[in-house]
Amino acid sequence: RRVAILISGGGSNMLRLVEDMGRGDHPARPVLVLSNDPEAPGLAKAAALGIPTAAVDHRPFKGDRPAFEAALREKIDAARPDILCLAGFMRILTPSFIAHYAGRMLNIHPSLLPDYRGLHTHARALAAGETEHGCTVHEVTADLDAGPILGQARVPVKPGDTPATLAARVLEMEHCLYPAVLRRFAVGDRTPVRLP
Ligand code: GRF
DSSP states (O other), rough: OOEEEESSOHHHHHHHHHHTTSSOOOOOEEEEEESSSTTTTTHHHHHHHHHEEEEOSSSGGOOHHHHHHHHHHHHHTOOOEEEEEEEEEEEEEOOHHHHHTTSSEEEEEEEESSTTTTOHHHHHHHHOOOEEEEEEEEEEESTOOOOOOEEEEEOOTTOOHHHHHHHHHHHHHHHHHHHHHHHHTTTTTTOEEEOO
């Protein structure tokens, strides 16, 4: 199976997915790392690993989301992926873009969905006094952060946690969860992964 990974920044989740696909027993392999930011540090990391990369800067498109997405699709479809993994990709995608990749686009979100959709999830969980937090891998559908859940990982909230310390703990689990989910999804197994 051919996997395209979309990033916006450091690409730590992308790196873990690529690393895992590099192990001999994996049913998938990376064919493209694409970013909406030409300066995304993850692009250089992917290129250093020999993975084809591309960037479509969203800024020149200003409010013209369909034109931005047409440029994305051109790069994506040229790589002929079977699966798209959004990994720290920070742009909202329109229902028509999502429909084009229906059933084969995944995203990782730093909360235990359906709780805390959207941004600033760690600060919001702390403000709400949560004792547990975590991350979710889901299929991408037209509703933001609401598609079928393919995996979840839980972490404890610790006394004195700040959004940064909690985010770091969650990110560590993202790096375990996403590769585990992709291994199953790549062979058509949608049994949710539950960690720990
Ligand atoms: C992190 O906040 C992570 O929780 C979310 O995307 C952001 C960047 O991740 N999934 P990455 O290091 O670019 O994968």
